[in-house]
Amino acid sequence: MSVSASAPGKAILIGEHFVVENQPAIAIAINLRAHVTARESKNDKILIFSKNLGIKDYFSEGNINIKSPLYPIYYAAKEALKSLNIETSGLEIIIDSEIPPSAGMGSSAAVSVATIGAILKIYRRELNKEKISKIAYKAEEIVHGKPSGIDNTISTYGGSIIFRKSEGFLKLISNFSDVKVILADSEISRNTGNLVRKVLRLKNKYERIFDPLYYSAGHLAIEAAKAIENMDFERLGELMNINHGLLSAIGVSNRKLEELVYVARENGALGAKITGAGGGGFIVALCYKKDYENVFKALKKVSNRVFVCDISDKGII
């Protein structure tokens, strides 16, 4: 019998890059989800098939290809089994994700979280969310090197969180039914790790200029958390716009990203900014529900991939 689990992708509303240096950041879960279907199989292999990547791979004790793009998923599955004290058994894991990969939307973390969820369902067992998030974090380390931990956290818990590396996270209490988030693709690919290193190099070079920017970003996240809890989305949008300027200052914007950001703002978004590492990837725009169609239509004219999302309170299910 096969079972299914899913976990959400995310967008960072405030604080990417600054979170790396232990400033707080704000992330939201969106209603684009990674779905994982799994079942036990008779052999002792773990088969992983990603419909999105069109890749299938087998892993077994003697045959672990750590260079496979599916290895982090295998790793998450194995770690989940270990936590449950389950001897390695054969598994078939099928991944079907609505979250665009390499887009700063936490696709890899969501797949790991959903994989763990599916394994729990197979064996009718439970792990607390803290443990699930921790296992997914380890898989993220394989994908990203030194992840902040924000992706696995938001994908596990859903909703919106304020997150700080040294202190963990707090789930924010709010109601997002009046707003939509729109994600638009710059269609420029980039390497997150390289961008993080580039920013840190610049921070090192201009310490006295960058340090205050990081403090400013930290206050932005704190103000944004309050705005979310007060459901003051106009204020949240304004804070996103300020944050975008800081991302421009640290050198991760470009002409296309600016075009997307200003098209969104000019057409009724409450705020719009780069989301994720920048240099390419997506922008996120926050809109009142009544205005989102205008923003969507305008963005569609300048981007081939535009997602209209709800902020979803559902984490792993």
Add this chain to the structure above:
Amino acid sequence: MSVSASAPGKAILIGEHFVVENQPAIAIAINLRAHVTARESKNDKILIFSKNLGIKDYFSEGNINIKSPLYPIYYAAKEALKSLNIETSGLEIIIDSEIPPSAGMGSSAAVSVATIGAILKIYRRELNKEKISKIAYKAEEIVHGKPSGIDNTISTYGGSIIFRKSEGFLKLISNFSDVKVILADSEISRNTGNLVRKVLRLKNKYERIFDPLYYSAGHLAIEAAKAIENMDFERLGELMNINHGLLSAIGVSNRKLEELVYVARENGALGAKITGAGGGGFIVALCYKKDYENVFKALKKVSNRVFVCDISDKGII
């Protein structure tokens, strides 16, 4: 016999808006100049004719139209005469300026400074530069309400300066023969006073977010002054780019300005940013001389008014 004097326009390389709250800023004089020709006349009126505005106006003791756009020039002329202890005599003042007005290039200050220069030449008298700049500042108060004082200073002294409201200015020692500055028009008009007020409102609303940005801008100006004195123009360009991000953060950028900035950077500029109040007006790009033609050509495709300038050491002459 008529005499002529001239004074340069300016561009702010670092620190507009932040200078209002007493952070240091960097300005340069450019080789676009306001030219004033003047001579004594037989009557007791002061005639001012602006070729650029196509406006002519008479001022006399009993007939002072303070609403005339030429009134600040009359005021500068009168103050200069007063400083020289010259009884009001008749004057004809003809203004012919290469500096585009309302462009953040210090056109009004340059006209005032050149007017004072022409009056000094008529009477073969001298005033020190401090005094000239001070008179021009008073005329600027009529034009701008609460000017920072940066425009009259750079127009009087030329070259490049680091300026701080509470401390005055320091002329920087450098050699700009390897670089050009390119100014490109967004062709969007805006009101400087309104933009300054908008920024200060936002600063007031988000004090803990904005205060560090202002500190950051202050350090930018100090680093930029060092870069100028070391003739490290790559560093100066990088600092201009960071500054542009701060201007985006405080809400004075827009889609057209971003387009101009990134077109300049993508085509070889060392740095590019909004110059002046933003919301419209011009961007400034710094280029090595060997690269400026590329930048110029690319900007010409997206702007109808592009000026290639040298940084000019000549102030009032």
